[in-house]
Amino acid sequence: MVWAVLLAGLTWHSARNDPPTVREQRTISQAAPRVDAAIGELVAAASGTVYALTPTEFEQGCRVTPFADGAILRRHVELAVPAGEERAVLERVAEGLPSTWRAGVRLTSDGPRLRADAGEFVTVSGRTVADGRVRLSVETGCRPADAVVASLLPGYPPGPESTALAAALSALGVPAGEPDVRVEAACPSGGVARTVRADVAAAAQSPQAALAPLAGGTPVMATDELYAYQHDGVAVLVELYEDRTVLAATTGCAG
Incomplete structure (x- = not known):
């Protein structure tokens, strides 16, 4: 017992x-x-x-x-x-x-x-x-x-990534509206990594040429499927499809 x-x-x-x-x-x-x-x-x-x-x-x-x-x-x-x-x-x-x-x-x-x-x-x-x-x-x-x-993920106010996304949309001739998706994560040293995304119709003009000024003429990657660059500390990825363009602008964490 x-x-x-x-x-x-x-x-x-x-x-x-x-x-x-x-x-x-x-x-x-x-x-x-x-x-x-x-x-x-x-x-x-x-x-x-x-x-x-x-x-x-x-x-x-x-x-x-x-x-x-x-x-x-x-x-x-x-x-x-x-x-x-x-x-x-x-x-x-x-x-x-x-x-x-x-x-x-x-x-x-x-x-x-x-x-x-x-x-x-x-x-x-x-x-x-x-x-x-x-x-x-x-x-x-x-x-x-x-x-x-959805109830598990933290929420943070918008930052410079929204401005970078709006600039990319403007360069492509697309009116800037609310992002389709916001994704966030807490940085280990404080602060927040944040991505905003927009899925829009395919650009009528060459996206690479339209975005080149924002990339300062030196994109990280420029192919028929993807254009990637840094602008004012924000990383921008632009995925190019036949019928649409998907943009993502991200502020990150300090390494």
């Missing part, structure tokens, strides 16, 4: 005080701040490149256990880098991450891959998705879904 009481007491104490040992013990709402912080660390480590935060992905329907559904929270940072420098950029990002993450880059049959552990069972990865394009990702894995993702 004494042993049973002692065992019950230890179990109760462990459940209330010990850290989780598997990700199923951490819900989506508990993991969201770690994901936000990890994105901030990635942005700070990628300082000096042109990048954009992408809208948060919230995938429902995975299996936490054979008897319980869950959800996966993902966030990404898209980088535009000179073609051929993708691996070097991934290695520089890995070096800039906290040492406790044990970040590293290895060469695989699909190209260089960055892997890191942000803690609390949140994984970090990075890979080349096209020539001159790198994607950094943070993922929770399948967790108990105890909140709607």
Whole structure:
């Protein structure tokens, strides 16, 4: 009887005080701040490149256990880098991450891959998705879904990224309105990384020529599919499609 009481007491104490040992013990709402912080660390480590935060992905329907559904929270940072420098950029990002993450880059049959552990069972990865394009990702894995993702994300007032987006739209001859999407993340040293996005009709004139003055004549990347540049401390990515143009303006974190 004494042993049973002692065992019950230890179990109760462990459940209330010990850290989780598997990700199923951490819900989506508990993991969201770690994901936000990890994105901030990635942005700070990628300082000096042109990048954009992408809208948060919230995938429902995975299996936490054979008897319980869950959800996966993902966030990404898209980088535009000179073609051929993708691996070097991934290695520089890995070096800039906290040492406790044990970040590293290895060469695989699909190209260089960055892997890191942000803690609390949140994984970090990075890979080349096209020539001159790198994607950094943070993922929770399948967790108990105890909140709607929109309620988990912080909100911040607009900044110079909105001005840069308006300038790019004006150069393309598109009236500046409210951005279609705002995406944000807290920086590790304070402040906020913020991306505003606009999805508009394809420009009638050459986007590269129209945006060249804003890029100071020296874009980071200029192809038929992508135009990337820095303007007054704001990174601007312009994705060019046959029927539309997608613009993203981002203020980042200090490295």
